[in-house]
Amino acid sequence: MISRASLRFSLGRFTTAEEIDAAAAKLVAVVTHLRQNAPAFEFD
Amino acid sequence: MAGPIYLDYNATTPVDPRVLEAMLPYYREHFGNAASRQHAFGWKAQEAVDRARSQIAALIGADSKEIVFTSGATESDNLAVKGVARAMCAQGDHIITVTTEHKAVLDSCRELELEGFSVTYLSVDGAGFVEPEAVRWAMTPRTILISVMAANNETGVLQPIAHIGRIAREAGVLFHTDAVQAAGKVPFNVAQAQVDLASITAHKMYGPKGIGALYIRRRTPRIPLAPLVHGGGQEQGVRSGTLNVPGIVGFGRAAEIAAAELSTEGARLSHLRDRLWDRLSSTLSDVSLNGSARSRLPHTLNVSFGGVEGQALMLGLEGLAVSSGAACTSAAAEPSHVLKALGVPDDLARVAAIQPRSIHHR
Numbered sequence A: 001m002i003s004r005a006s007l008r009f010s011l012g013r014f015t016t017a018e019e020i021d022a023a024a025a026k027l028v029a030v031v032t033h034l035r036q037n038a039p040a041f042e043f044d
Numbered sequence B: 001m002a003g004p005i006y007l008d009y010n011a012t013t014p015v016d017p018r019v020l021e022a023m024l025p026y027y028r029e030h031f032g033n034a035a036s037r038q039h040a041f042g043w044k045a046q047e048a049v050d051r052a053r054s055q056i057a058a059l060i061g062a063d064s065k066e067i068v069f070t071s072g073a074t075e076s077d078n079l080a081v082k083g084v085a086r087a088m089c090a091q092g093d094h095i096i097t098v099t100t101e102h103k104a105v106l107d108s109c110r111e112l113e114l115e116g117f118s119v120t121y122l123s124v125d126g127a128g129f130v131e132p133e134a135v136r137w138a139m140t141p142r143t144i145l146i147s148v149m150a151a152n153n154e155t156g157v158l159q160p161i162a163h164i165g166r167i168a169r170e171a172g173v174l175f176h177t178d179a180v181q182a183a184g185k186v187p188f189n190v191a192q193a194q195v196d197l198a199s200i201t202a203h204k205m206y207g208p209k210g211i212g213a214l215y216i217r218r219r220t221p222r223i224p225l226a227p228l229v230h231g232g233g234q235e236q237g238v239r240s241g242t243l244n245v246p247g248i249v250g251f252g253r254a255a256e257i258a259a260a261e262l263s264t265e266g267a268r269l270s271h272l273r274d275r276l277w278d279r280l281s282s283t284l285s286d287v288s289l290n291g292s293a294r295s296r297l298p299h300t301l302n303v304s305f306g307g308v309e310g311q312a313l314m315l316g317l318e319g320l321a322v323s324s325g326a327a328c329t330s331a332a333a334e335p336s337h338v339l340k341a342l343g344v345p346d347d348l349a350r351v352a353a354i355q356p357r358s359i360h361h362r
């Protein structure tokens, strides 16, 4: 099964660089984890 | 970092402390009704409304007299689309809009179709743009209104509204734009864009919820507009109801701050936005950007992640307040109408663009 998820990130006046870094780290970790647990999907 | 990270500013924004500060006296000592002409309470309220009206007008390059307050952009969109159509039904019955518009515009158009109007829903290309020439091709002698948003709420894509405005003005057809996401974020000027009507709302620019405005260009003869709300005749009879004075004051202050900080804030946010994209695209495989990278809001990023399931992703992202425009797997709900529209191949989009979706002539 091919699946795809789309997210909208919208930043604003109170968004900080620290928040962006934390969000990026979290996203990378979660997406990597989910892909590892979906063995039917091919990724490199 | 304490608490969740809020990255959903296109959904709504917190009220800026400076805005709240400006509003509070109008709940307390200056609580008067702006329509009370006989005493100081009313004058004080009226004064504040006048000031806010010019602050909001200044943000979009309008005159104060061209601003009508509403309960928000949903009402502004409804008023513009239904108000013009119903007032002009003797002159024509055809409206042109785009598939990626906000539901407030699309559903107003659907409602008008039930009343006998015909609506052309133009498609967009893979980057999210509507082709201005497609607007020209779609026009008929019966066309009374064109409605195209300035910036898309999901992708941030900026439509070529100045080009469309020129086409509309040349043809003598009224042009409405939903400028909710553009106003206060990128330069937006009603004269430059040649728009006749524009919807804006306070809660997307650090003002309070429940207060919006419709810009109505002043010209002779007046732009025909059938009110949706009848009553005391406030707002030049276009929108009755006691004015939400604290909300209006907050909206005015929010517009003033947005205008002053627009360029520095835009640069700061586009830098942060690009940093987020760089991190994601350099670390993860199979991520793609939705919508144009070239012409979009500085603070908006819409990304698709291959090989993950939407619901699982949202669950995993607890602590991150983002919006899932589309969670498309075989099992999940319908993808967003905006992202779906971006997936239409160019050639198909072109064909669809010149064929009205439905025609119910009276």
Ligand SMILES: Cc1ncc(COP(=O)(O)O)c(C=O)c1O
Binding pocket: B010, B011, B071, B072, B073, B074, B075, B077, B102, B104, B149, B151, B152, B153, B178, B180, B181, B201, B202, B203, B210, B211, B212
């Ligand atoms: C593009 C657009 N138009 C209209 C609206 C509706 O505005 P409001 O929430 O003020 O009714 C929104 C936001 O919800 C929006 O993003």
